[in-house]
Amino acid sequence: MTTINAHQLSRLIDKTINHMGSEYTEPLHGIRLDVDAKYLYAVASDRYTIAVARYQLRYDDRQQEPWARTIPAAYLRAIREWLQQMAGAGLVTISAVEERLVFTGPQSELSIAVSTGLEFPDWRGILRAQVEQAVDSSDMFPALNAGFLSRFNNGSLVRIRMLGDEKPVLIFAEDFIGAQMPTSRAGLYPTAKEDFPGAHRSWLWTLAAGCKDASLDGAAYEEDRPLYEVTTDIRETGEGLLRSVLRSTADLSETDYDTQKDLWNAQIHIGVANWMAFRYLDALHNVDPHVAQGIVNEVAGELEAGELGEYAWDTAEKAGFDPQKWHDDYEAHLKKRAEPAAAKADSAA
Known part of the structure; x- marks a missing residue:
């Protein structure tokens, strides 16, 4: 069992919930609770970002066996509402019992089903590799206000350039340049100035348990979207259109026109329609993204x-x-095309 107060558990969830994977990546569609001999961690990743928040366990809880379970995204709202009903200082005990996680508060209990068979990535190893590379690169470690970073979300890729601890971070995008000042220049006062070696040391114990070759590139974390699912990411949309054009032209070469005329025509129409859609979208994006x-x-x-x-x-x-006329004309076309086959069948009878 692991004990934490309601306020701290809510903070762990809030710090990581925006990094969850989508519903089409089941192993990542939730928040991972991971307990070792010193900390309770909340971990989330969508393969593009990864976030880990931790809470140092009370001494009595450090004698337990390590455990880890992923809270499915569907239950997170219920957990947050349950936590909000109690005082922030109220203690919550978390127990991992076979295929369930049980949250016990001062006056009520919440039990949720979890799957122990879903493989979660080695987050310690993934971050260990990145942090160890950073140790050998630079001592720059500016403190930035995380709330300001969202202001640079203009729907495009950005590149950053670190100039130093007390200098702005430069941000570049297509037809865009910006800068964010460190906290000491923005009228904000961090609790303490921390250098990178100090931050690294504070996480050494945790990350040492991870494998150096861990990665989020494994096939187990590929999104399994339905065939009809469409992304709202404009680059992915363009990629999907181009892939469809290439797929339809490849299938066309393997389709026999004499015996599969309808399929052959369908492949032609799919390729043409998706190529037109891509060209129009590309032109519109260049004019007004x-x-x-x-x-x-x-x-x-x-x-x-x-x-x-x-x-x-x-x-x-x-x-x-006049869509009604289009419909009537098409019905007439189908009827006319079917007449020779019907006449042939009658003569054969």
Whole structure:
């Protein structure tokens, strides 16, 4: 069992929840509670970021066997609401019991199902490798206000340049340059000035247990999205369109026109439509990236709703076209195409 007060447990969750993997990466879709002989850790990663928050255990809890369980994302809201109902100083005992995690408070208990078969990455090893590389590179260790970093989220990739402890951090993006001042220059006062060697020493005990070759690149953490799922990331959207074009052209070369005419035509239409969509999206992004991102977001929502026929019909009417005539013409085309086959069947009978 591990004991922590409600306020500290809430802080562990809040510090890591934004780094969880998506629902399509089940091993990472939640927050990992990891207990060793000294600390309780909360760990989360979406393969692009990784976050670890820790709480030093009381002396009585340091005699237990290490354990680790991942809290599924679906339960995190219930846990936060349960914690909010008690005073921050109220003690919570966490017990790992087979396929469950049991949270026991002063007046109530919360039990959730967990899967012990999901493989979580070796987060100690992943961070150990990065930290040890940093030890040999530079002593620069500026203190930045994390709240200011979100202001540079303009939907594009950014590059940073560290100038020194008491100098700004430069931030570059496409057609953008910015800087963030260290806390000593921003009217903020950190509790203590800490150098990188000191921070490294404070985590040596934890990270030493990780493997030096640990990685988040394993196939076990690949996202398993449904075929219809569409991303709202504009670069991933473009990548998906190009991949579809290449896939359809490859499939086309393996399709026999004489025996699979409908499939052959479908591959042609898929390739052409996705190539046109990519070219239009690329042009729009070059003209106005914000408008392009807005369109990608809207389309993602429409595809998720799944009512494309209704959307297309309404849009055609608003544009002054006659979708009913399109429908009637297509039905007539299908009827005409079916007539020779029907006549042939009648003559054979």
